Amino acid sequence: MPSPTSVTEPRTITPAGPASTEPTAAGTAVLDRVAARVRQRLEAEEGATARVGDGAHAASLIWPWPL
């Protein structure tokens, strides 16, 4: 059964984020790939004539962004 307690208020968490990973070559390689896709998404949105809507249904694996 779910816990009877609900968390509705954010806690004070330092802006740096707790236990963030140190930069690594592996992390940089993953983030470089992500950066390429983020650039494409930004450019697609800048070029869009219509308002941007959300892109994906949470309960299925639509991925309308370029991979």
Add this chain to the structure above:
Amino acid sequence: MTEPEGPVPFRTFILKVANRCNIDCDYCFVFNSKDQAARRLPARMDLAVARAAARRIGEHASAHRLRTIHVVLHGGEPLLVGAGHMTGLLETVRDAAPTGTRVLFELQTNGTLLSGAWLDLFERYEVAVGVSLDGPPPANDRHRLTHAGRSSAASAVRGIELLRSRPHLFAGLLAVVDLANDPVEVHDYLAAFEPPVIDFGLPHATHDDPPHRADPSVPEYGLWMSKVYDAWLDRPEYGHSVRMLEDIVALSSGVRGSVETLGLAPPTSVVIESDGSIEAVDTLRSVEEGATWLGLDVLRHSFDEALSHPKLLHRQHGKDALAEHCRACPLVDVCGGGYLPHRFSEAQGYRNPSVYCADLEYLIRHVQGSLRQHGWDPYAQAASSP
């Protein structure tokens, strides 16, 4: 409240082609949640309903000059309709699309019924297939059991292995978070199937029925997902994306469109039930009986009528529709106030912070902290690339 510019057209049409399932996941928002409508709906969408839906989809695509639309074959378990019937459904929708509109088919399955014959059919109609799996067998078995209480893991894995033989059809893997599972083990197990995308869903919960927590003073779901983030960055050899995490990165970088669980962009998905009803996003079945009900159907109503339905219209208002607490939060452009079902309480409707507010804050700050440490600038890479 600021009036929106006008509703954004639907671009994703979720067809509930089957309203039965061959397994019995205890967290299922369709069958084991607040709203039990699925049990009363037709077991499968018949072709007359599909024809009406396809005509309405075509009409909507034409009216809004949509160059691409997504049609998601969803359930229940969509493969229960049988290959012959599925062929009819696909053909019906494809043939009704106007010239100049590309239909991208996706299907979300538990994977247990996948076969070579199914994949041949998906090949013909270019259907991308996503499979739901929560991790290694002991993790998956916590919730995803058969009606007889047996593990579904081996048959799901067999289906995924089959799908891997046609990588162009493999959309990815979708898992639901359970704090009892090890996040790194789950991530690495799923990544080893080499899906292009993995995504994680937080268990559906509301303020009246909050998520399980071992220690309510700790943002456990945020911690869990931040460990997945670290594992993702540790495994460049797999090359996959993690949708929720990549969307947090994208939204933090100024992108506006994202998975519907995050961000402030207006939603563009609509559900067509097996009886032809047009409904709000299906995960709202976890909220209360009738939460998805609009009183519209594809036989009598257009999707434009659904766009202006009061139950959906408020979602076009972005930040203005959120709780005051969320509107003032510096992270609101990324979390978007959290996923709609997770904000619900009987007392205040959807004007609450998410039940995962603290978790989302923890995770977003973790990801943003990591981006800073890695000197993140999506355009820096472009400038240095040949």
